Every structure is written in C-alpha cells, then in structure tokens.
Amino acid sequence: MHGLQDGKQIKVGVLGATGTVGQRFILLLAEHPFFVIHALGASSRSAGKQYAKAATWKQVKPIPSQAREIVVQECKPEHFSECAIVFSGLDADVAGDIEAAFREAELAVFSNAKNFRRDPHVPLVVPLINTSHLSIISQQQALHSPPLKKGFIVTNANCSTTAVVVPLAALERAFGPIESCMITTMQAISGAGYPGLPSMDILDNVVPYISGEEEKIEWETLKILGGIAEEDGTKSFDMHARHPLRISASCNRVPVIEGHTECVSVRFTRRPPPSPQQVREALQAYTSDAYTLGCPSAPRHAVFVHEEPDRPQPRLDRDFQQGAGVSVGRVRQCRVLDIKFVVMGNNVAIGAATSSIINAEFAVVKGLVQA
Numbered sequence: 421m422h423g424l425q426d427g428k429q430i431k432v433g434v435l436g437a438t439g440t441v442g443q444r445f446i447l448l449l450a451e452h453p454f455f456v457i458h459a460l461g462a463s464s465r466s467a468g469k470q471y472a473k474a475a476t477w478k479q480v481k482p483i484p485s486q487a488r489e490i491v492v493q494e495c496k497p498e499h500f501s502e503c504a505i506v507f508s509g510l511d512a513d514v515a516g517d518i519e520a521a522f523r524e525a526e527l528a529v530f531s532n533a534k535n536f537r538r539d540p541h542v543p544l545v546v547p548l549i550n551t552s553h554l555s556i557i558s559q560q561q562a563l564h565s566p567p568l569k570k571g572f573i574v575t576n577a578n579c580s581t582t583a584v585v586v587p588l589a590a591l592e593r594a595f596g597p598i599e600s601c602m603i604t605t606m607q608a609i610s611g612a613g614y615p616g617l618p619s620m621d622i623l624d625n626v627v628p629y630i631s632g633e634e635e636k637i638e639w640e641t642l643k644i645l646g647g648i649a650e651e652d653g654t655k656s657f658d659m660h661a662r663h664p665l666r667i668s669a670s671c672n673r674v675p676v677i678e679g680h681t682e683c684v685s686v687r688f689t690r691r692p693p694p695s696p697q698q699v700r701e702a703l704q705a706y707t708s709d710a711y712t713l714g715c716p717s718a719p720r721h722a723v724f725v726h727e728e729p730d731r732p733q734p735r736l737d738r739d740f741q742q743g744a745g746v747s748v749g750r751v752r753q754c755r756v757l758d759i760k761f762v763v764m765g766n767n768v769a770i771g772a773a774t775s776s777i778i779n780a781e782f783a784v785v786k787g788l789v790q791a
C-alpha cells in the first residue's frame with residue numbers, strides 16, 4: 421500500500437542539482453516508480469542553462485534524457501510551485517535560508533545539508549533505522565509561523581554517521597543499549613564535493629582532519645539512535661538520554677573516490693556481552709521498516725555481513741544493492757571494549773541521495789505527501 425493512486429507520479433524538484441549529490445539524485449529519480457523530475461535548481465552561475473550544459477557531469481552513466489534539457493532555475497519556490505517534494509543537495513552555506521523558504525511555500529523538503537539537523541522539530545532520519553521520527557512533522561508544521569499544512573523539512577545524516585549508525589541500531593535492537601563506542605573513519609574524497617581537495621593534498625597521503633566531522637558523528641548518532649519523548653502533548657528527541665552513550669570519533673580523508681570505511685569498537689551495557697558470532701547473526705538478520713513497508717529504494721540487506729577477512733572494501737562493495745545498504749566485516753572480540761568491526765557505506769548513495777529518496781518514499785507510503 422502506498423500514497424499513489426492510478427500509477428500517478430509525484431512531481432519533484434532537485435535543489436543543488438548540478439553538484440555531486442545532485443547528480444546522484446538525478447540518476448536515481450530518472451528511474452523512480454513514485455517520482456518524476458519536474459524542476460532543477462542551482463546557483464545563479466547555472467540558472468538559465470540547460471542541465472547538460474550547467475552540470476560538470478561526473479557519473480559513469482550518461483545524463484538521463486529526463487534531465488538533459490531542463491533549464492536550471494535559481495532556487496526560488498515560485499519555480500517549483502508544481503512540485504510536491506524537493507530534494508536538496510545544496511551547499512550548506514546557502515541551504516538554510518533556501519530550504520526554509522521552500523518549507524514556508526508548503527513544499528516537502530528532503531535535505532542532505534547539515535543546517536536543520538539540530539533543529540528540535542526537524543527529524544534527522546537514516547531511513548534504515550529511525551523512520552519513526554517522522555512523527556514529529558505534525559509538530560514542526562503546527563509550531564511554524566504561520567502554521568503549515570503540507571510544508572516540512574526532513575534531514576538525513578552526515579555520510580559517516582549514516583554508515584555507522586546502521587550496525588549500531590541493529591546491535592541495540594538485538595542486545596540492548598550500547599554504552600560506549602570508538603569510531604575511526606577513512607573517508608572518500610567525494611565527500612568533499614567537486615572539485616573538492618586539491619590532488620596535491622590527497623594523492624599519496626592521508627589527511628587526519630575533516631572540519632566539524634567528529635562532532636557531527638558524536639551528536640547525530642545520539643539523535644538518531646534515541647527515541648522521542650512526549651510531555652504535556654509536546655514531543656522532543658531524547659538523545660539516548662535514558663542510556664547515556666559515549667562516542668569518540670576520529671576522522672581521516674583517504675585517497676578513495678567513493679565509500680567511507682570506519683573501524684568501530686563497542687561496549688554493551690549488558691554483561692556478559694554478545695559473542696562475535698551472535699553479533700554477526702544479529703547484523704545479518706536486521707531488517708528496516710522501510711524495506712518491510714515496500715519503499716522501492718530500500719535494500720533487502722540493510723547490513724551485509726562479510727565472512728572474508730579482508731572485506732568490506734570500498735572499491736569492491738560500494739555498489740552492492742546500488743549502495744543503499746552498508747557492508748560490515750571483521751567482526752571480532754575487542755580487548756578494550758567488547759566487540760570491534762569494520763563498516764563501509766557509500767557516502768553519495770546511502771550517505772546522501774539514496775537516504776533522502778527512501779525518506780521521501782516512506783513519507784509517501786505513510787500518506788505524509790500526496791501527488
């Protein structure tokens with residue numbers, strides 16, 4: 421069951437359509453059963469040009485015919501008035517004001533940008549985990565001035581956060597709260613957009629700093645894995661407060677094009693902790709509500725567990741299930757905490773555009789957006 425009748429598709433727009441994430445939106449939406457690309461937006465540098473001329477196209481597949489000749493608009497709501505949904509791959513320097521204006525114009529905004537992630541009424545949703553947080557949308561609309569009927573903002577998480585929270589959520593579902601977690605990332609250069617880092621900085625090198633990234637992983641994880649508390653009819657995110665979770669992240673940029681790899685160690689509250697084999701089985705068995713409810717882009721395996729000792733690897737695993745799930749391997753005992761493993765997630769797929777699209781599919785399935 422979903423919100424579409426008679427096979428009617430929902431007209432959608434893409435903001436930041438020319439960028440790294442925007443191009444992934446174009447590829448995914450061109451073949452989508454619910455959505456049809458109707459309008460594209462980018463900066464004034466691109467506005468007025470046909471998409472094929474405005475975008476510095478960097479994908480293996482050619483530009484889909486549905487998008488090639490669309491004239492790129494400035495990111496103003498009046499150019500998107502026939503759309504029910506806009507997906508945002510906007511640069512964070514401009515995403516805040518533009519996304520707020522689109523919400524105010526009664527559009528449903530599904531954003532990759534960081535600007536609204538901390539907002540107490542905006543859900544931060546990794547669609548393989550916490551789609552239940554979409555229940556705060558009605559409060560976001562009611563508290564907006566003026567109150568909104570259809571407009572809202574849903575954000576997805578930082579790409580490194582997204583990869584790591586999927587196995588963490590699966591482990592908490594199976595074994596109860598995690599008490600502490602150490603994360604070391606090896607992040608692909610596509611995470612920095614195009615053209616991104618100078619080649620002289622990243623070739624033959626590792627850069628042990630990504631501005632703001634460690635803080636994002638540490639707090640976003642709490643919002644995503646936490647629940648929603650309700651007091652006097654007002655909902656709020658509980659930030660995992662009932663079971664305090666300590667997280668320490670260290671982030672590195674490595675010369676990989678696509679796919680963020682992360683080494684993770686966890687300590688469970690429960691004693692004795694689960695064995696590595698129990699952890700493997702729990703990860704493999706984890707299923708998302710998005711998949712169960714029939715969201716077309718949700719992967720069959722939210723977590724794919726490798727048995728080989730040298731997997732996951734970004735070059736080999738980033739395209740499995742079109743990059744919509746995450747790959748885990750090397751599940752083993754940790755001598756300091758309890759269990760350690762490696763997770764790899766495609767930063768431009770489930771780490772960005774694919775997450776926004778599954779979030780929108782879920783909203784359609786739940787009747788939060790209509791054609």
Ligand SMILES: NC(=O)C1=CN([C@@H]2O[C@H](COP(=O)(O)OP(=O)(O)OC[C@H]3O[C@@H](n4cnc5c(N)ncnc54)[C@H](OP(=O)(O)O)[C@@H]3O)[C@@H](O)[C@H]2O)C=CC1
Pocket residue numbers: 435436437438439440441442461462463464465466467495508509510511512514515532533534577578579610611612613614767768771772
């Ligand atoms: N790359 C990744 O792995 C991930 C990225 N994100 C987030 O997604 C967003 C997009 O990232 P990414 O695609 O890498 O970035 P890019 O730099 O590749 O693309 C940025 C986009 O924003 C547009 N833009 C820039 N300035 C303006 C403006 N003044 N008005 C309107 N549009 C503008 C650009 O248009 P133009 O071409 O005309 O300049 C372009 O379409 C960012 O907020 C990023 O933090 C989130 C998760 C992962």
Ligand SMILES: N[C@@H](CC(=O)OP(=O)(O)O)C(=O)O
Pocket residue numbers: 512532533534577578579580607608610611612630633636767
């Ligand atoms: N900072 C991430 C990508 C990104 O844009 O993250 P965020 O959406 O949290 O700003 C990376 O460099 O890989």
